[in-house]
Amino acid sequence: MDEVVMSPDRSVLAPPGQVKAASAGMITRPPGYSHPMSLTKLRKEACACRNCDLYKDATQTVFGEGPARARMVLVGETPGDQEDRKGAPFVGPAGRLLDRAMHDAGIERTDVYLTNAVKHFKFTERGKRRIHKTPNRTEVVACRPWLLGELDEVKPELVVCLGSVAAKALLGPSFLVTRHRGEFFDLPDSTAKATATVHPSAVLRADNRDDAYGDFVNDLVAAYAIL
Secondary structure (H helix, E strand, O other): OOOEEOOOOOOOOOOOOOOOOOOOOOOOOOOOOOOOOOHHHHHHHHHOOOOOOHHHOOOOOOOOEEEOOOOEEEEEOOOOHHHHHHOOOOOOHHHHHHHHHHHHOOOOHHHEEEEEOOOOOOEEEEOOEEEEOOOOHHHHHHHHHHHHHHHHHHOOOEEEEEOHHHHHHHHOOOOOHHHHOOOEEEOOOOOOEEEEEOOHHHHHHOOOHHHHHHHHHHHHHHHHHOO
């Protein structure tokens, strides 16, 4: 039975259909990483990561979750407040919207591997509330080896980047979701394809949520159709 895990820089984006290789000398894998490494072991190593300071305030590391041989991987930005408390990805409001969108797109959550580009919750306190903050480039690069390690082990056919942070982590800092949404790219050092759409939290913030939700579902349908 397949294992189930439970709860660097690219300077220029290549034309659609191809993404340039990572620049020489870029940190691409966790220190001491030896392929193959089980997701369980990779998760344990990630929980001890001190590559940036986000671990200091976060409750815990929120690693990926799903089948170890999932054909599709969905990559978000960073854990939110509820994810940080529960230790699982996409269990807050954005996760519930993603669940509904996947259902409407004919995708079972249990068939996909869900993770984030950054594994610790970044926030600012406002009274008793913890308000999400977008991770900066340094934090994304520091956490990128764990994401690449996950992709090495899962070996998906398709990676769907949810939002700009995930897309820039895998497709380069110049990548614009607004320009390349729905296009497909070759993921470097992998046989997988990659595509990008908005993060489900963007749908929740949209002025016309119904239209935004419909577009999001359509993106998931189009992505799933290439498998």
